[in-house]
Ligand SMILES: Nc1ncnc2c1ncn2[C@@H]1O[C@H](COP(=O)(O)OP(=O)(O)OP(=O)(O)O)[C@@H](O)[C@H]1O
């Protein structure tokens with residue numbers, strides 16, 4: 590399939606808009622991720638709020654520029670909060686992201702992920718095992734960790750995106766974003782990122798921030814992946830291990846524009 594040339598340099602304009610607008614991102618995320626995800630949003634220039642109570646989830650979604658839903662530490666009251674927030678976002682045309690953490694690990698988790706996926710998320714962001722599971726295949730998830738690669742999940746991601754009418758963002762060594770027609774591969778990141786928990790969850794909320802400032806959800810998801818991966822590379826270089834990387838990642842998100850190499854490695858996949 591021939592795709593029109595993708596101008597990755599426009600990612601820098603999206604980053605500038607993000608920093609200028611500082612969008613409020615409503616995050617319903619897990620206990621593990623709350624700290625690093627909120628700090629990642631602040632570091633890149635957005636405004637995070639971690640709000641999950643069913644009593645206020647709909648009202649909070651109504652005042653936010655984007656909503657992100659992550660099922661990492663789910664329970665029935667949390668799921669009710671998620672459903673109310675999603676309904677409120679949908680009523681206002683607010684973009685929202687689903688992170689199906691650990692889909693495939695237990696029937697409850699898989700069922701909730703599948704149900705939320707049918708509620709028209711703008712983007713589903715997950716690792717390869719989670720995306721394969723949502724697509725109805727054997728995902729091979731190891732708890733919340735993936736045992737598969739985005740390349741192995743490529744066809745499934747594309748079919749899932751087409752059937753749900755959303756964008757699917759699959760992470761791993763090389764990340765892929767697809768809407769079922771257009772597919773982009775993002776060549777950024779560092780293997781040490783898999784040794785720090787909840788970086789996928791942090792990427793999910795940053796995807797929400799880019800959706801608030803970039804209309805095309807394929808591009809928004811790709812920019813989030815490229816900048817988060819680039820920050821991961823900057824942080825990993827010189828880090829002796831995951832502890833240092835985790836701290837330096839926040840610094841790297843803050844100083845992304847000091848990069849002299851402005852080439853984002855985002856490529857269309859034929
Ligand atoms: N092998 C790898 N090499 C380079 N970057 C990687 C690698 N694996 C993951 N990443 C990067 O790490 C980030 C998180 O992706 P990952 O697939 O680990 O998410 P996840 O499994 O949902 O994580 P978590 O559940 O811990 O939040 C992404 O930016 C991704 O590009």
Ligand SMILES: Cc1ncsc1CCO
Pocket residue numbers: 619621622661662690733786787788790
């Ligand atoms: C480790 C862990 N357990 C539930 S959610 C989470 C964060 C990474 O997905």
Ligand SMILES: [Mg+2]
Pocket residue numbers: 688690691715716733789790
């Ligand atoms: Mg995850």
